[in-house]
Amino acid sequence: MSSWRKLWVSGLSLLCRRYHLPPDLHLGLRSARVLMCSLPRPFTSCSGHHRPFPESRVFGRFCFSSESSNGRCWNCGAAAALAEPFLSCRACGSVQPVDQSVDYFQIFGLEKGYDIQDDNLEGKYKDWQKKLHPDLVHLKSEKEKTFAANQSARVNDAYRTISKSLSRAVYLMRLEGVHVDEEKTVMDLDLLSEMMEIREAVEEASDSHALRQLQSQIKRKFEAWSNSFLEAFKRKDFDDAINSIQRMRYYDRAIEEIIKKL
Amino acid sequence: MAEQFYTVASDSENTGDDKVQSAFPDLAIGIDIGTSKCSVAIWNGTQVELLRNPRNQKLMRSYVMFKDDSPSGGVSEELAHGEQEIFSGSAVFNMKRLVGRVDTDPVVHASKTLPFLVQTLDIGVRPFIAALVNNVWRSTTPEEVLAIFLVELKAMAEVQLKRRIRTAILTIPVSFSRFQKTRIERACAMAGLHVLRLMPEPTSVALLYAQQQQLSLHENMGSGIEKVALIFNMGAGYCDVAITATAGGVSQIKALLGCTMGGEDILQNVLCHLLPNFDTFCADHSMDKIKSMGLLRIATQDAIHKLSSQPSVIINVDLGDGNKVCKTLNRSEFEEVNSKLFEKCEKLIMQCLVDAKFTAEDINDVILVGGCSNILKIRSLVLGLCKRENLYEGIDLLEAAVCGAALEGAVASGISDPSGSLDLLTIQATPLSLGIRADGDGFAAIINRNTAIPARKDMLFTTAHDNQMEALIVVYEGEGKKVEENHLLGYFKITGIPPAPKGTAEISVCMDIDASDVLRVLAGVVLPGTQNAVSPFIEVRMPTLGDGHGWCAQALAKMYGSSLDLATIPKKLQQ
Known part of the structure; x- marks a missing residue:
C-alpha cells in the first residue's frame, strides 16, 4: 500500500513539473489519500488528477484535468459506448486520455476475478493495440499522440499483468487495496527446506527428462497454491491469499530455474 | 565541417521538379543498410517495390571508394567497381560492423585484417580508419562512409521517384546498442535523412510475414488464428533471432536476440x-x-x-x-x-525460445533470411531445433528486411490501403534490458528485455551511506549482472537528498520508452513518511554519451568512488 502511494506522489510531482506548478500542489494529497481505500470505483470518467492510481507501475505522463471526458470523445463529442471501456472513440477513432478508473480486467472485458475464462486475451490485446498504438496515430496531433503513448503503454502493462496468474493475483489484491510484499521471506521452515531440496534436485538432474519431470511436479504444486489463492480471495481472507501468492512466487522461480537449465 | 558537405550534396538539384505531384509526398522509404549489401524499397500504392540502380541491381554492394578526389559508393555509376578494386585498400566497407564501436572491441580488432586501414590504440576511443588514396592513407569515420553511401542511395531514389526523400525507416541488427543507434541516426542526418524508425531486422521480416498472413487470410476467409513464427537472420555482419506471434495483421514480437556474428x-x-x-x-x-x-x-x-x-x-x-x-x-x-559459430547460432535460437516461453512445437513457421541462410549447415540446424522439415516459403531471403521496412514506412507515414494490405502493426519489444548501477557494481534492470514498447516502469532505490546527500544515476543497457559487462548510456546526479541513515531515503527511478524507441530516464527523491517529492524530478533523454564513452565509467569511479552509490530496496523489487 505504502509503496504505490509513494509512486503516485512521484507521478504527481511529474505532473507539477509538466504544468510548471510549485510543489504546493501536494496539498490536495492528504484528502485524496482517503479515496484510495475506496477502491474499486465504478466505471466513470476521469475527474482529474486527484484520482489515485490503482496500479503503481504506470502513472500518467499527464492528465488533462480540464479535458475529463465525461463519457464523451474529446475530439468529436460522441458519447462513449457503455458496453466497453472508453479507450478510443467509436465514431471518429480518436484515442482518449487514460482513465485510471478503468481497471485492467475492464480493458479486456473480463469479470474482475482470478479464474478468468478467456482464450482470446491475446486477440483482444492486439485489437486494442490496433486502435491505440502510437505508430497508427503518426499524423495526428501531439495531444493525441501522447494519449496513444499512454494508452498503449497501459494496455501493454495490462496484458502482461492479466496474462500471468501470479501477477494477476497480485494485481487483484492491489485493487482490493492490499499491497503484497512478494519478496518477503517466508518463515516457513518446511517450505524453505523444500526449496533447498528442489534447488539440489535441479542441480543434480542429469538430463532433460529428469528436469521435465521435476518441472511438472513443481507446476502441480504451483497449481495447488493457485487454487488455494482462488478460494482465499473469494472468501476475502487476504492473509491466506498473500500466503498463497508468496508460495506461488517461490514455485514460479523454481520453474524459471528449471527452464533456464533445460 | 566536413559533414556539412554531405548535407548540402543531398540537397542537390537532381531531384528535378519539386512541384511534380506525388501520390505520397511524405512517404518514408525503407533502407536495409547491410554489412555487405544495401537495398531501398518503397510502397508504390499497391505493393512494395525495390528500387533498382542504373545497372539494374536491387541489391548494391555496400562500400565507398576513396580512389579519386570525391569518394563514391558506386550506386549509380554505369560501371561497377570490380571486387579486386574493392579489396585494394582504396575502398572502405563492412562499416556496419565498425560503427559506434571503440578500439578495445574484439569486433574492431577482427576488422584489422581488412584491406583498408583499421588502427587501434586500445584505449577505448573510436578506431582510426583510413583508405588508400594516391598512395596515402586518408582517414575517415564509419559514420562518414555510411553517410556518403546513404546520400547516393537517397539520390537514386529521388531520381526514380521524382520527389525529395526526407524520411526513412532503416533496419538494424538486434544487438545494436543505443549508442550505435545514435551513430546510425547521425549518419542519416549527415545524408539529409530523418530516421522515422530504426527497426531490428527480424522484426521487419515479421511485419512482412504478418502482411502475408493477413492477405492469405482474406483469400481463404479463414478465422484469425494466431500464428507463431521463428525468424532467423544471418547476414555478413550480424546474426539475429526473433519470435513473433501474428494475428489480424498485428505482429507482436515475443522475444528477440542477436549477436555480432555473420x-x-x-x-x-x-x-x-x-x-x-x-x-x-x-x-x-x-x-x-x-x-x-x-x-x-x-x-x-x-x-x-x-x-x-x-x-x-x-x-x-x-x-x-x-x-x-x-x-x-x-x-x-x-x-x-566454423563449428563454434554454428554452436553459437544454436544457443541463440534456444535462448530465444526460452525467452518467448515457447517450445519448438509452438512454432508454426520457420523463416530464414540473410545471405548466410544459403549455408546448408545453418538451414539444417535451424530446422532441427524447430523440429521442422521445411522452411516457410514466399519470403525472399535477401529482400525480406527491406520490404518490411518499406511496409513500416507506409504504415508510419499514415498511408492506408483500401484492400487492407496496410492494415498492419508491429508491437516491438526491447532487445536489451535497461537499468542502473546499484549495490556496488551491480546492474539493476528496470525494464527487462523483451518488454513490449511503449513501456514505462519505475523502481525505488535507496542510499548506500549515512547522510548521503547526492546520488549518481548511471544508466546501462545489457544483460550482464555487473555493469562493466553492459553498455554505458549516460548518467546524472540527484541532489538534495535529506540527511538520513543509509537505506532510508527513497529515490524513484523511472524509465520510459516511447513508440519511436526513445528512452527517457526520470529520477528524483521521494521522502518516506512525508510522501513529498523533495524537488522536481530530473528527466534525461538517453544516451547522453558521445565518443570515448569507455572512459566515463572509470572517470566517475575515480572522481566519486562509491560515495554517491545507490542500493536496491530488496523487498520492493518490482515483480
Whole structure:
C-alpha cells in the first residue's frame, strides 16, 4: 500500500513539473489519500488528477484535468459506448486520455476475478493495440499522440499483468487495496527446506527428462497454491491469499530455474 | 565541417521538379543498410517495390571508394567497381560492423585484417580508419562512409521517384546498442535523412510475414488464428533471432536476440584455416600483401558460396613471394572450421525460445533470411531445433528486411490501403534490458528485455551511506549482472537528498520508452513518511554519451568512488 502511494506522489510531482506548478500542489494529497481505500470505483470518467492510481507501475505522463471526458470523445463529442471501456472513440477513432478508473480486467472485458475464462486475451490485446498504438496515430496531433503513448503503454502493462496468474493475483489484491510484499521471506521452515531440496534436485538432474519431470511436479504444486489463492480471495481472507501468492512466487522461480537449465 | 558537405550534396538539384505531384509526398522509404549489401524499397500504392540502380541491381554492394578526389559508393555509376578494386585498400566497407564501436572491441580488432586501414590504440576511443588514396592513407569515420553511401542511395531514389526523400525507416541488427543507434541516426542526418524508425531486422521480416498472413487470410476467409513464427537472420555482419506471434495483421514480437556474428566471421575462419598466419600476413599493409589478400578473399568467398551447392571446392591462389594457397575444401571441413559459430547460432535460437516461453512445437513457421541462410549447415540446424522439415516459403531471403521496412514506412507515414494490405502493426519489444548501477557494481534492470514498447516502469532505490546527500544515476543497457559487462548510456546526479541513515531515503527511478524507441530516464527523491517529492524530478533523454564513452565509467569511479552509490530496496523489487 505504502509503496504505490509513494509512486503516485512521484507521478504527481511529474505532473507539477509538466504544468510548471510549485510543489504546493501536494496539498490536495492528504484528502485524496482517503479515496484510495475506496477502491474499486465504478466505471466513470476521469475527474482529474486527484484520482489515485490503482496500479503503481504506470502513472500518467499527464492528465488533462480540464479535458475529463465525461463519457464523451474529446475530439468529436460522441458519447462513449457503455458496453466497453472508453479507450478510443467509436465514431471518429480518436484515442482518449487514460482513465485510471478503468481497471485492467475492464480493458479486456473480463469479470474482475482470478479464474478468468478467456482464450482470446491475446486477440483482444492486439485489437486494442490496433486502435491505440502510437505508430497508427503518426499524423495526428501531439495531444493525441501522447494519449496513444499512454494508452498503449497501459494496455501493454495490462496484458502482461492479466496474462500471468501470479501477477494477476497480485494485481487483484492491489485493487482490493492490499499491497503484497512478494519478496518477503517466508518463515516457513518446511517450505524453505523444500526449496533447498528442489534447488539440489535441479542441480543434480542429469538430463532433460529428469528436469521435465521435476518441472511438472513443481507446476502441480504451483497449481495447488493457485487454487488455494482462488478460494482465499473469494472468501476475502487476504492473509491466506498473500500466503498463497508468496508460495506461488517461490514455485514460479523454481520453474524459471528449471527452464533456464533445460 | 566536413559533414556539412554531405548535407548540402543531398540537397542537390537532381531531384528535378519539386512541384511534380506525388501520390505520397511524405512517404518514408525503407533502407536495409547491410554489412555487405544495401537495398531501398518503397510502397508504390499497391505493393512494395525495390528500387533498382542504373545497372539494374536491387541489391548494391555496400562500400565507398576513396580512389579519386570525391569518394563514391558506386550506386549509380554505369560501371561497377570490380571486387579486386574493392579489396585494394582504396575502398572502405563492412562499416556496419565498425560503427559506434571503440578500439578495445574484439569486433574492431577482427576488422584489422581488412584491406583498408583499421588502427587501434586500445584505449577505448573510436578506431582510426583510413583508405588508400594516391598512395596515402586518408582517414575517415564509419559514420562518414555510411553517410556518403546513404546520400547516393537517397539520390537514386529521388531520381526514380521524382520527389525529395526526407524520411526513412532503416533496419538494424538486434544487438545494436543505443549508442550505435545514435551513430546510425547521425549518419542519416549527415545524408539529409530523418530516421522515422530504426527497426531490428527480424522484426521487419515479421511485419512482412504478418502482411502475408493477413492477405492469405482474406483469400481463404479463414478465422484469425494466431500464428507463431521463428525468424532467423544471418547476414555478413550480424546474426539475429526473433519470435513473433501474428494475428489480424498485428505482429507482436515475443522475444528477440542477436549477436555480432555473420558471413564475415565465417570467411575469416576459413581464411585462418587456409593461411595459418592470416592474422599477421597483412599487418604491414604493403601494397603487395593487400593485393594478394584481396585475391584470397575473393577466392574464398566464392568457394564458400559454391559449397552450398557442391560437396567440395578447390581454392588456388598465388600470394606472391613463393606463398601459395592450393587446397581442396570440402563441406565437412568447412563445417568443422566454423563449428563454434554454428554452436553459437544454436544457443541463440534456444535462448530465444526460452525467452518467448515457447517450445519448438509452438512454432508454426520457420523463416530464414540473410545471405548466410544459403549455408546448408545453418538451414539444417535451424530446422532441427524447430523440429521442422521445411522452411516457410514466399519470403525472399535477401529482400525480406527491406520490404518490411518499406511496409513500416507506409504504415508510419499514415498511408492506408483500401484492400487492407496496410492494415498492419508491429508491437516491438526491447532487445536489451535497461537499468542502473546499484549495490556496488551491480546492474539493476528496470525494464527487462523483451518488454513490449511503449513501456514505462519505475523502481525505488535507496542510499548506500549515512547522510548521503547526492546520488549518481548511471544508466546501462545489457544483460550482464555487473555493469562493466553492459553498455554505458549516460548518467546524472540527484541532489538534495535529506540527511538520513543509509537505506532510508527513497529515490524513484523511472524509465520510459516511447513508440519511436526513445528512452527517457526520470529520477528524483521521494521522502518516506512525508510522501513529498523533495524537488522536481530530473528527466534525461538517453544516451547522453558521445565518443570515448569507455572512459566515463572509470572517470566517475575515480572522481566519486562509491560515495554517491545507490542500493536496491530488496523487498520492493518490482515483480
